[in-house]
Amino acid sequence: MTHLPGPIAPPPRLLMGPGPISAYPSVLTAMSAPLVGQYDPFMTATMTETQELYRRVWRTRNDATVLVDGTSRAGIEAVMVSLIRPGDRVLVPIFGRFGHLLAEIAERALAEVHTIETEWGQVFPDAVIEEAVERVRPTLLALVQGDTSTTMNQPLAGIGEICARHGVLFYTDATASLGGNPFEADGWGLDAATAGLQKCLGGPSGSAPVTLSDRAVEIIRSRKRIEAGIREEGDEAASDFIRSNYFDLGMILDYWGPRRLNHHTEATSMLYGARECARLLLEEGVDNVLARHERAGAAMLAGVQGLGLVVFGDVAHKMTNVVAVEIPDGVVGDAVRSDLLEDFGIEIGTSFGPLHGRVWRIGTMGYNAREDAVLTTLAALEAVLRRHGVAVPAGGGVEVATDVFRGAGEAVWTAHA
Amino acid sequence: MTHLPGPIAPPPRLLMGPGPISAYPSVLTAMSAPLVGQYDPFMTATMTETQELYRRVWRTRNDATVLVDGTSRAGIEAVMVSLIRPGDRVLVPIFGRFGHLLAEIAERALAEVHTIETEWGQVFPDAVIEEAVERVRPTLLALVQGDTSTTMNQPLAGIGEICARHGVLFYTDATASLGGNPFEADGWGLDAATAGLQKCLGGPSGSAPVTLSDRAVEIIRSRKRIEAGIREEGDEAASDFIRSNYFDLGMILDYWGPRRLNHHTEATSMLYGARECARLLLEEGVDNVLARHERAGAAMLAGVQGLGLVVFGDVAHKMTNVVAVEIPDGVVGDAVRSDLLEDFGIEIGTSFGPLHGRVWRIGTMGYNAREDAVLTTLAALEAVLRRHGVAVPAGGGVEVATDVFRGAGEAVWTAHA
Known part of the structure; x- marks a missing residue:
């Protein structure tokens, strides 16, 4: 490149693939709203407001409802590394590419990963999942809701009860499905759920809505480690700390919570976009x-x-x-x-x-x-x-x-x- | 919240803190440009063009010049977990909060972390760093360039030679300094450098420019593991794999490189913003x-x-x-x-x-x-x-x-x- 290109000028596109899709015009408008400071009262109020909007999107009363700053797989990895201790057994029923991804991320978190698979184009009956849960006795069941690779939508309504019966944490990734298919975080007994904006929520990739049950938060809190530099006397430090700073949901919760403990610098424009995605969804109903x-x-x-x-x-x-x-x-x-x-x-x-x-x-x-x-x-x-x-x-x-x-x-x- | 809030309407702010600061108007405009598909020829061309723009910002010929989708500490963690094998010795000279952060992230990556500290408000003379390098014999020296917590700008011009003499990888985080203070990735012998947009580059937080020397890439490549689901016969799999999927720079390089191997879904609006930050810098000179x-x-x-x-x-x-x-x-x-x-x-x-x-x-x-x-x-x-x-x-x-x-x-x- 010897000369400089001009300002970005994308060609007109109607995005009818499996995502990313064309964003809602008002989401694009929100992306260009002026920035405010990290601890500006408007900023913290907007974060709090966005949490409440996403509680309604997820259909949950979970206090721990936040955004992870990254694409949808950032949300997945944050949940995985925060909930899984090395050696924990994790069960992943795989019915498409994103099941493989959950298994892959669990492996990188050094879980003992067990998988069951079904043919591409099919979903799992509840009984098959229950049989595997009984056999594997996992700490965590990680199950994709909608896998765009096969277009399938795994029924989740009966899985929470199976997990509760066997004392298993229940996590789902709803990146491809949330906002376009029914989702009930509390109604289905989920301990953790993740998504992205670039599918049915109608925004750009780059922000990952996450919600966690109180039980999930308790596990994360038990692994707490506040980083040196802002750690104060009396802050506990777990030896079994989460092996990532960026994805340590305990620290992320402290940043979103009333303590507002500095972690990353929230991606303000992505926050604005994520807020508008949820707002539009709730405005339309x-x-x-x-x-x-x-x-x-x-x-x-x-x-x-x-x-x-x-x-x-x-x-x-x-x-x-x-x-x-x-x-x-x-x-x-x-x-x-x-x-x-x-x-x-x-x-x-x-x-x-x-x-x-x-x-x-x-x-x-x-x-x-x-x-x-x-x-x-x-x-x-x-x-x-x-x-x-x-x-x-x-x-x-x-x-x-x-x-x-x-x-x-x-x-x-x-x-x- | 019983009613819905309206579209985002931030109050007017002149952001004269240590960052984030008010973005350039044309960067905000770029943030609202329409999306295109992940493998649209326009998208891949824009990614390639943005890499070339950032080579000029970093002043490097490094092929491995990309964006990590997350805030500046996402870039830091990507470099750390990709370069550090558990047990590696890492030396972190600390002259402010962000030195503590580098040490913290290295600890989470299970490095054997050695630190030296100087009083807040001071920087390290080259000789002090060399003495520590000789004593610790680290694999990696991780050194902040500009630490906003103290406002100090650590001189880096002489450090690359010290690292070269002792066979040490040289990494710096330039989040606070890049674009407002001289930076010479190649001239200073850096193996890795990271930044964010929200300081002198004049954009929103949420995208982390990263550049890596060929030597750094070689180490990362030796730890390669392509994820299940898109792995093909013949794809090698290292047992010493990087303990993060999201921050595996080898996979990120394959996504940005000619193979365009699917990893995350690039945060398109953040890419547009990052591109405009670099373009403006180069246009003004x-x-x-x-x-x-x-x-x-x-x-x-x-x-x-x-x-x-x-x-x-x-x-x-x-x-x-x-x-x-x-x-x-x-x-x-x-x-x-x-x-x-x-x-x-x-x-x-x-x-x-x-x-x-x-x-x-x-x-x-x-x-x-x-x-x-x-x-x-x-x-x-x-x-x-x-x-x-x-x-x-x-x-x-x-x-x-x-x-x-x-x-x-x-x-x-x-x-x-």
Whole structure:
């Protein structure tokens, strides 16, 4: 580079992949609000207010409801390293890529990791998880709710009771699902849950909402170690300290709590963005937002089927906000994606692992869980598929999707809690 | 909270503390640019472009120049856990709070940590560091460049040679200093350097620029472990793996490098902001920006002295961008700060540790290294000090600071490399 580039000027994009997706306009506006100081009364009030907003998003009364400054996997690692002592047994049921990620992060935290796996495109029945819990006797069960790699939405409503019966901590990552699928942190007996903004919450990646039960906080508190430099006489120091400073949720809680003990410098713009994501969700109403995701997801599902495409996986258990579509024989998946992006400014997703090259993933989430976004995507997809030699029924996708939005479409699918 | 708050509406603030400071307007604008997909050609090109911009900021040819998604201490922890094997000896010379932080993070990474300390307000002569290196024989020397807790700027120009002579990796954290004080990653023989945006770079906290020498990369590569779920046959897996997934710089480099191996989902808005911080610095010119910081810092120093206040520490070694001022006897430091904030919208900083309640810290950095910001702060400070019963010379601060900006002031202080 011999010259300097100009200010950032992204091309127009309709992001209909598995996330990140186009942020809500008011979230982008919030990102550019002026900064205030770290201990400005406005700053601390905004942090407190944001905690309360996220309690309502998570549907919890957990005092320990905060943001971790980093992407969604920062939230996952913070929970894992804060809750897991080296040698602890951790059980991870894996039904897609992000289950592997939970196992991976638990391994790095030196847990004794036990996994069970199911075929990609399926979820686990409660009984299978209970059997594994009884066999492994883990300290922690770590279970993804929605895994975008397969589009599946693992039912969680019965798992909390299983964990309670066996004295197991129950943690879920809801990055891909929160805000677009039902979630009940307290109702489902969760001890820890993590998310990100870049899926159904409709914000940019870079802030990870986390909520912790009192029981989880108690474990974290027992491993407390206040850092040298701000440690005062009388501050206890556990020998079994958490092996990360940045992800020490005890210190993060002290920073968000009334003691306001300095840890990191809160990422102010990300806080503003995270606050607006939650505020918008609650302003529209959780039930309304879920219904909007359900409708947009049903319309996209009907639409791709209307184009004659085959949907991957157990559709009865898929998330509202993403569908995996098999790439027709003879079609180069990435060439279709590239045409959609370059000629229509529309992004759909590729896939990982066993599904790589086999399916596209199409999202309808957050701001883009909208009729115009769905219909535009289906119209463009039809045009590109035809160009690539696929015999698609003219208008077939748009027509049936429109019917779904107008309430005339058959209920091909309904969301499961 | 029974009702919902409105969109974020921060009060007007002139942030003249030790950071975070008011961001450049164009950085805030960049924060609200529309998102694109994670592998959009525009996204990957923007990542590559941002790497090149930061090479010029760091003054390095290091290929391994990236952003870590988190606040500045995320960058510190990423370097520490990626470079330090459990049991490695790490030497940390401590001259303020952030030296304690480096030692703390090294301890959490299970290093054998050795520290030397100097009085707050002083820096280390090269010979003292060399003596400690010879005695401890560490794998890594971790040394803060500018420590805002004391305002000191540790000279680094001679340390690289010492480390090279003794086969020691040389790492510095330049969060508080980069962009406002000279920095030469290659010229000073650094193996690793980290920063944040929220000081002289003039952006929000939440992204940590990092640069690594080839030697540092080699060590990190030897500890490589690609996560399950995206691991392919032939991918090597080290048993001595890095104990963090999020901070595994090997994986982060693979994500930023040509392989574009999926790790986290890059925090797009923070990337845009970080890019704009670097772009602005280079557009104005590094030398010009340093001169602007030097002038604003000299003016603020002259100004507080003109108000009859006593400056803390070894002024010959202070950073350009922050000054510590002793709180006059009988004055309640926090009451003055509170009046400045509430009545004038101006923030100055409190202090940590041994300086708590003893000094205020006043910053002149990034966007706020400006004449109007300096003069406004001095005028307001004069008014508030008078209200609190301090006998301040009328106009004394503003007058001498104005002289410095007009080139008529005595050069009370010049920056050291």
